[in-house]
Amino acid sequence: MSIHPLYSQIRQNSEVVHNIKVVFDEPTWGANRSQVMAQSLLMDSDAAFFPPSPSIVSLNTSSALRSSPGVARRASGLGRDHEAQYTGRNVSTEKRGSSMASTSFDNRGHSLDHLWSQPVDTQFNDVVSVNTVEKDQGHSRTCYPVARPPSQDEKLSFSLPSLVSKARVPEVKNSSNPLSVDRLSSEQKPTVLPSLSQALNAPDFRQSMGTKVLVQEDKVRVGGISGGVTKPGGEKAVPLSKPPQQHQTTISGPPVSGSGRSSFDQSELDCQESEAEISFKESNSTAVEFTLNVGTKPPRKRGRKPANDREEPLSHVQAERQRREKLNQRFYALRAVVPNVSKMDKASLLGDAIAYINELQSKLQSAEEQIKDLKGQAIASSDRSQDSLSIGRGSSNNIPVKDGLSLRPQGSANSTSASGQVAVGGTKPTIAVHILGEEAMIRINCLKDSYALAHMMMALQELRLEIRHSNTSTMMDKVLHTVIVKIEPKEHYTQEQLRAILERSFQAYRSGTKEDAQAL
Amino acid sequence: MSIHPLYSQIRQNSEVVHNIKVVFDEPTWGANRSQVMAQSLLMDSDAAFFPPSPSIVSLNTSSALRSSPGVARRASGLGRDHEAQYTGRNVSTEKRGSSMASTSFDNRGHSLDHLWSQPVDTQFNDVVSVNTVEKDQGHSRTCYPVARPPSQDEKLSFSLPSLVSKARVPEVKNSSNPLSVDRLSSEQKPTVLPSLSQALNAPDFRQSMGTKVLVQEDKVRVGGISGGVTKPGGEKAVPLSKPPQQHQTTISGPPVSGSGRSSFDQSELDCQESEAEISFKESNSTAVEFTLNVGTKPPRKRGRKPANDREEPLSHVQAERQRREKLNQRFYALRAVVPNVSKMDKASLLGDAIAYINELQSKLQSAEEQIKDLKGQAIASSDRSQDSLSIGRGSSNNIPVKDGLSLRPQGSANSTSASGQVAVGGTKPTIAVHILGEEAMIRINCLKDSYALAHMMMALQELRLEIRHSNTSTMMDKVLHTVIVKIEPKEHYTQEQLRAILERSFQAYRSGTKEDAQAL
């Protein structure tokens, strides 16, 4: 084939940018992240993970109980780590392509992480990063820094002379002034850099942009071509300066091939004219991709997507980014739940998490065994006590007894329950009682409005059943209460008895409140 | 420069493998993994991570309560998915480089994953995977499928003609006969494939290996070079057949540069002769890396690391690989300890792990409380039985609730409360309110007997705050209620307001009931 000739030809243009891909995508990573973020992290896309229990709660409450120090340390560590990590990441991200960029973030306390998954319209980022991605830059450079055979045009589109990536500008790591640019950015689209080359060559242009738009600049030391790119503020970025060299500029419209699954996949199959082309691809949200191909090959058709291979990678990149983000989120969440993780790197984090899980498991196991033992013991003793010593202390234990009174079956007593939540009798809550040893698990399933828990609590109170643990979960319009109470050994109810009692007293309560309400 | 000449020169050899890196690493992913394996995984190099723990415990208990369907689904999926995923991954991994391989695993239930980190002597794997990694294969292919300029030798070492990767052999996904090879394999080291080429070209040689050694075969369609590699059964794999072409074989010794932090880092800086070299790198345990470089460049000095730039990237690559491996190990280990993880991808795995940890935490907490209670109770009862056990079974135990009412105030009665928690009015419960969005988290910390939850519920009911979630935990004589309520957007309380309201109404309740009680 004519590889040789082509090759030499290319060689002459060795300094030319073969392919420049500019991606305008918000970094989405805030410089400083706070605990808040951690929380938001937990609740992000898959809330499913954290079943009924709001993770936050468990965090503060249970873990606090369990290992406060760890938590505290974690918290501090978390903030720091996050910050460090994210800033780090941010920076690296910007730099990645080959040139540089700085980014700003809003410090509003909400994490930007979820931006990616955000429906776009709601979120706008002040951060504009112009990411010039030369595919295979690293590789190309590594392999053949100077010249490459043109063998395939499509290939060509990917190859980029390594030389390009050398010039770099000092980057702004933290744009300290976040300014509430979020909303503004969309308006600012017109503020485009005049020309790419200009942009690229002006190390400080960023300042001119103010906090609003931050552009990574690329110093592309290509033959004669300097691609101007900028201001993707809006959805549609407009290429201001066209590279001097021959090329067709193709601006692909809004995203066409969205994946559909992820909230944002503004993937787009921009046309890739093989020869010289500028494809401007902008994600439906903020990410804009600008591809400039100065190929040596015969001009590709201008139609949509030659489908050679370009478009794929694009949305692919986004998808991958998303995936990474999600994964990282999980890591942070994990960091949050595992005590003593502090700074650790991912591997260590995982290791710690595993160790922690094992620890918990073993502890739990031993605890359960212990419980079993104790219970067996208790039962034995209670049996004994029953038979013989059975106690009487009748009324016993409640100090607070005083209020206990209301218990009266006739719910009339406790007028206070104002709500009058018409807990209609119609939907009678179902009450299930399960007695195990000296504990009973009571489950009440009822409609949300019935305030069954309150009534139940009152009933339990009157019955002098000590509440060991309770849990309430709502689902749709139903609510499930689970209460674990301690039953005085002396009084052994059967499950059915207890259930009947509860139901009655519960009903009494309800009717009582209703009456009260009506009465009032 | 002499690029042209070089280029053409290379071109002639376009079909030649520029760089072949063969990594002897066991796939480490068993086709079918069992729980057992998980444990073994955990105990691998960092035993520290996994204390005494019986890893698999709670699966059925708590989760069943919470989300049985999900669990069920997951569980069922587990077997299948795991297999699929792992086999799939395995395959893909093998294939990755460019050529092919198949792998087998022992099905004995132990995973091979930990081989990497294993001290070798203890563990031997029957599984041998020959992984030919040509760096940048994908990239190279994309760019210049056929020929590349030799520009830099160092680059060269990484580049590999894409052509190579096409031929592929059917792979054995599941070696069905695991045979207890583990112990045997160490003995079998001698069983090496005679030559790489042979091994590579014989698609069925695997059968010959029997169940014991399974080799992924690579069909490297390189010019004349076929690299033969096999049988790493033992610690040190011995390169049997050397590629026909010129090359220096360098076998680097055991790992040199351990990171020190993680228990296992068999990182190693193998010497990388740039030109033609076979670097045999074997991790301290089982991982052996075999690198064959057929460069076009002038022979680099054979000394250690020319330090031009080759060693950096190389060891870097190695290090990164190692890191990834470690991370993956952790993932697998995690997969092992977390129940119901099934097929999940990494993100989901992490999510599940987090959920599981939360679950364990809460369970453990409640279990501990229970234990405490039980113990206290036991003590109390023993005390009681001593002191007062006398009494006959007074009213108690009667089914007929009716007596429940006996409740009559006058704390006098409460002698029973073993703890005698004088829930005096004195100890006012502390109420904390935290508003987040349209939800508020209310925490009440009070003495166990004060029935604060009942009161609080009533108060909330009156305030018409919808209860989203509630949780009650007891600890010693204290009880912590956590309630999450939904706040109607229209009525925006501040935290303090809400707190005050609650406190007031709560107090009112108490006094009210108290009054009632007194009144009665």
Add this chain to the structure above:
DNA sequence: TAAGACACGTGAAAC
């Protein structure tokens, strides 16, 4: 077919 998941190699950066 298109989307998701993974591993890889690489540049940058932190301890």
Add this chain to the structure above:
DNA sequence: TGTTTCACGTGTCTT
């Protein structure tokens, strides 16, 4: 100083 970690873009494969 260098080892190690990280994120990224990409290719491959699976579903």
